[in-house]
Structures are given as C-alpha cells and as structure tokens.
Amino acid sequence: MAIISCKSLTKQYGAKVLAVDKLDLDIEEGEVFGLLGPNGAGKTTTISMLCTLIHSTSGQASVAGFDIKKQPSKVRQNIGIVFQEPSVDDLLSGRENLELHGMLYGMKEQDRNARIGEMLELVGLTDRANDLVREYSGGMRRRLEIARGLMHRPKVLFLDEPTLGLDPQSRTHIWDYIRRLSKEHGTTMVLTTHYMEEADLLCNRIGIMDLGKIIALGTPRELKSKIGEDIVRLRGAVDADKIRKLKFVRKAAQEDGITTVALVDAPVNLQALLKVVGRVDSVEVREVTLNDVFLHYTGKEIHKEEGEGGWFERVARSGGNRA
Ligand SMILES: Nc1ncnc2c1ncn2[C@@H]1O[C@H](COP(=O)(O)OP(=O)(O)O)[C@@H](O)[C@H]1O
Numbered sequence: 169m170a171i172i173s174c175k176s177l178t179k180q181y182g183a184k185v186l187a188v189d190k191l192d193l194d195i196e197e198g199e200v201f202g203l204l205g206p207n208g209a210g211k212t213t214t215i216s217m218l219c220t221l222i223h224s225t226s227g228q229a230s231v232a233g234f235d236i237k238k239q240p241s242k243v244r245q246n247i248g249i250v251f252q253e254p255s256v257d258d259l260l261s262g263r264e265n266l267e268l269h270g271m272l273y274g275m276k277e278q279d280r281n282a283r284i285g286e287m288l289e290l291v292g293l294t295d296r297a298n299d300l301v302r303e304y305s306g307g308m309r310r311r312l313e314i315a316r317g318l319m320h321r322p323k324v325l326f327l328d329e330p331t332l333g334l335d336p337q338s339r340t341h342i343w344d345y346i347r348r349l350s351k352e353h354g355t356t357m358v359l360t361t362h363y364m365e366e367a368d369l370l371c372n373r374i375g376i377m378d379l380g381k382i383i384a385l386g387t388p389r390e391l392k393s394k395i396g397e398d399i400v401r402l403r404g405a406v407d408a409d410k411i412r413k414l415k416f417v418r419k420a421a422q423e424d425g426i427t428t429v430a431l432v433d434a435p436v437n438l439q440a441l442l443k444v445v446g447r448v449d450s451v452e453v454r455e456v457t458l459n460d461v462f463l464h465y466t467g468k469e470i471h472k473e474e475g476e477g478g479w480f481e482r483v484a485r486s487g488g489n490r491a
Pocket residue numbers: 181182185186187205206207208209210211212213214
C-alpha cells in the first residue's frame with residue numbers, strides 16, 4: 169500500500185492561481201521521491217498540503233494511512249519536516265534544539281537522549297552539539313534541521329529544497345545524509361528541488377512538475393530513456409531527414425549549422441550515424457539529462473543558469489518532431 173496517496177489534490181490561491189492542479193500521485197514506503205520543477209511549479213504547495221501546513225482546495229490525500237483533512241494531527245505525528253524557513257533556535261545549542269523537539273513530541277528522557285546522540289552522529293554534528301546554533305554555518309543548520317525532523321522517528325520525511333543556498337561542499341554532505349538515511353533507516357522521503365542533478369542523484373523516482381501538474385513520472389533512467397540516451401551534436405552540412413530514418417535515432421533538429429540528435433546508445437551507434445552523415449566539422453557527444461526531459465515536455469528549460477543551451481526549446485520552435 170502506498171504510504172502517500174493523492175487523488176485529484178488541488179490548491180487554488182485566490183481566483184487566478186491554480187498552484188496544484190488535480191494531482192494524482194502514489195508514493196511507496198521506502199521511496200526517495202523527488203518533485204522536480206522550476207520556481208512556481210507548485211512543489212512547496214504540494215508538500216505543504218501533505219504536511220497539513222495549508223488546506224487543500226479540493227481532492228484528497230493520505231499520509232502514513234491518515235487523511236490530511238480528517239486526521240491532521242495523526243499525519244503530523246508521523247512526519248518530519250525540513251522546510252526552507254530557518255526554524256531551529258539560534259540561541260540554543262544543537263543538542264538543546266533536538267531536546268526541545270523530543271520533548272514536544274513527548275519522548276521519554278532516556279529514549280530522547282539516545283536518539284539525540286544517534287541523530288547528531290548521522291548528520292555529523294556530534295562534535296559541535298554543544299555550540300550555539302548561531303555559530304553554525306548554513307550547511308550545519310540544515311543538517312541540524314534534518315536531525316530534528318527525524319527525532320521522533322517519522323515514517324515520512326518531507327524536505328523542501330534541502331540544499332537551496334548551500335555551498336557545493338555542504339550540498340554534497342546533505343546528499344550523503346539523505347542517502348544514508350534511506351539506506352540504513354529505510355525512511356521514506358519526499359523532497360522538492362529545482363536542481364536536476366540533485367533529483368537524479370538522490371531519488372529512486374521523480375515527478376517532474378510544471379504549472380501545478382506532474383508532467384512526467386518515473387525513475388531517472390526511465391525518464392531519460394524516453395528522450396533517448398545520448399545527445400550528439402554535429403557541426404557542418406548534414407541531412408537531418410536521413411538521420412531521422414535511422415532506427416536508433418529518437419529525434420533530430422537543426423539550427424545555425426548545428427544538428428542535434430537524440431539517440432539510443434551512442435557508444436554503439438555513433439559510427440553508423442557518422443556513416444550516414446558523411447563529413448562534418450565537429451562531433452560532440454553527451455548523455456541525456458533531466459533538463460532535456462523537462463524541455464521535451466514543456467518546451468522550456470527547468471533552470472536557465474544550469475541549462476545545457478536550450479536546444480530542445482529551439483527544436484520545438486524550428487518544428488523538430490516532438491513526440
Ligand atoms: N500563499 C500564496 N498566495 C498566493 N499564491 C501563492 C502562495 N504560495 C504560492 N503561491 C503561488 O502558487 C504557485 C506555486 O508556488 P509554489 O508551490 O511555491 O511553487 P514551487 O515551490 O514549485 O516554487 C506560484 O504561482 C506561486 O506564486
């Protein structure tokens with residue numbers, strides 16, 4: 169049975185903004201599920217409803233077997249939340265923050281202390297446990313928030329953009345903890361991110377979200393293989409129609425003297441492709457990314473700064489065959 173189940177879950181803000189649009193989604197126990205999408209896609213709104221922080225407009229959802237509308241306090245007992253707004257207390261030490269949280273959840277002293285030690289160890293803060301949080305770096309705070317979110321042994325941990333604003337090293341640390349949590353504790357996690365790389369690395373399954381809807385759902389590998397597996401860029405005079413006839417080619421598009429080809433298994437098929445193409449000035453091969461997947465479904469890039477040049481967007485405009 170799914171540990172999280174949404175049926176037609178909807179959130180409307182005012183008359184105009186349909187933030188989450190009839191979302192249907194099941195998440196199984198033990199999954200690390202990623203909601204991936206650009207700013208404004210509806211990711212935070214979705215998990216805020218599931219965490220009972222905001223009311224849904226219509227539809228239903230259950231978390232850990234409890235209905236978000238009818239049994240919100242049961243839902244809250246069974247979840248941990250790591251959201252963007254800093255919520256740990258600056259003037260307390262790391263340990264005191266965890267202690268307070270354990271007390272709020274009615275944990276007995278002995279259990280609480282054992283759990284605090286375990287959680288501090290998990291997020292690598294044992295050495296700094298007695299320092300005030302105001303002396304922590306951004307990455308350490310986020311780690312403390314994760315530890316706190318886990319104190320009461322929730323069945324599901326929700327993380328909203330867990331690495332937003334962190335330096336690369338802290339991001340890598342957070343990724344390690346999330347993976348350890350999943351592997352060693354089997355905690356179900358639902359995280360949102362607009363970093364494709366993050367979703368790809370951490371999540372066993374991803375829902376790509378745009379304009380309040382999940383537009384693609386699957387394992388990272390499944391999502392990418394819908395596009396093809398590799399991208400080959402050819403510079404020079406090339407007949408794109410000939411390329412499209414090859415059975416390992418998923419799509420081909422041309423712009424400014426560059427032909428971009430999405431294909432299956434470039435290491436095996438590149439020679440055959442080049443044979444058909446003839447002479448070219450340059451050849452570049454890379455793997456398909458989740459950004460390509462997003463572009464494929466939406467015609468726009470998930471994250472401009474991190475984009476790969478937006479060629480699928482251009483493909484769309486130049487009339488390439490979008491499946
Ligand atoms: N409290 C709110 N009032 C009105 N509109 C909101 C509110 N919160 C979010 N929105 C709007 O809902 C949409 C989805 O937002 P959000 O869930 O925060 O997206 P994401 O987390 O994917 O960036 C956006 O258009 C956003 O502007």
